[in-house]
Amino acid sequence: MDYEGQICRAPMERASFMLPVAVGCSYNQCKFCTLFKHLKYRELPVWQVEDELKRVKNMGGCPKKIFLGDGNAFGLKTSRLLEILELIRQYFPEFEMVNMDATVTNIRMKSDKELRMLYDAGVRHLYLGIESGLDDVLTFMCKDHNLAEVYEAIERLQAAGMIYDAHMMTGAAGQGRGLENAEHIAKFFNKTRPGRIINFSMFLHEEAPLYKEIAAGRFIPADELENLREERKLIELLNVDSLEYDGFHDFIKYRVRGKLPRDRRKMLSSLDTCINRYENKEKSYAYIYAPQSVPQNISVEDVWCPCKEGDS
Numbered sequence: 001m002d003y004e005g006q007i008c009r010a011p012m013e014r015a016s017f018m019l020p021v022a023v024g025c026s027y028n029q030c031k032f033c034t035l036f037k038h039l040k041y042r043e044l045p046v047w048q049v050e051d052e053l054k055r056v057k058n059m060g061g062c063p064k065k066i067f068l069g070d071g072n073a074f075g076l077k078t079s080r081l082l083e084i085l086e087l088i089r090q091y092f093p094e095f096e097m098v099n100m101d102a103t104v105t106n107i108r109m110k111s112d113k114e115l116r117m118l119y120d121a122g123v124r125h126l127y128l129g130i131e132s133g134l135d136d137v138l139t140f141m142c143k144d145h146n147l148a149e150v151y152e153a154i155e156r157l158q159a160a161g162m163i164y165d166a167h168m169m170t171g172a173a174g175q176g177r178g179l180e181n182a183e184h185i186a187k188f189f190n191k192t193r194p195g196r197i198i199n200f201s202m203f204l205h206e207e208a209p210l211y212k213e214i215a216a217g218r219f220i221p222a223d224e225l226e227n228l229r230e231e232r233k234l235i236e237l238l239n240v241d242s243l244e245y246d247g248f249h250d251f252i253k254y255r256v257r258g259k260l261p262r263d264r265r266k267m268l269s270s271l272d273t274c275i276n277r278y279e280n281k282e283k284s285y286a287y288i289y290a291p292q293s294v295p296q297n298i299s300v301e302d303v304w305c306p307c308k309e310g311d312s
């Protein structure tokens, strides 16, 4: 099957069989996100999903873990998801789990009974884009949820037996608010107990709606040193057993990962080394675009872009 869009899934799902069931994201409004802005959302017909299962089966595939794409596959109607899960069972009766991305609205649109039926049919991990622990940030970024709604949605999916995993972004709260966000999101995670946290530290992309906010001075981005300090504070405060954590700062080629609380000391020490490297240096921002389009309030030298990849 030809894949449309940009593949973006948690590193823990890299070995899973990626089975697209939709193109794009049915929400597609988060201000920082560029993954699917160029695509018109549509569900793939079941025959096309089945063709892909057949193709993999005919090649001798026997996946145990299957990841349904794309941006929020959990938004499909329950009847459609159950139909797809039944097909998966027909082609790969020994599969162990089906995982996918979900928005909070997707969960809120399903009844407790539907959540339980989906669990019984094999759904296990739902990845939610939590992004920030601050309500005003969620509103500003046009997320589809506030914190009260996420708490409720997570409680319901956990009651149905599913595991929730969190996507977040250091830097989401903007300049000067990294530590505040770390404290709030740590409190949120400590209460809701995700199985995994994936932190894709914020990228600032000229095609994202957020770019206009930066250019207009309504959002002042944090530099990468502040993002690293935010992450350090978060790891210090996380208090969830057997939590898998994976944090990416791609543009400075830094990644910190491990299992908490076991690896906390090692992870903090790695962060300290990286923070030392960026202290007393010119600020670096994870902008992705041509230097001529840098907003006026940011110096061109501060900007990271793919053509300067060797710089950092």
Ligand code: SF4
Pocket (backbone or CB within 6 Å): 025, 026, 027, 028, 029, 030, 033, 034, 035, 036, 071, 072, 103, 129
């Ligand atoms: S829900 Fe996810 S994929 Fe959809 S716009 Fe928001 S961040 Fe992007």
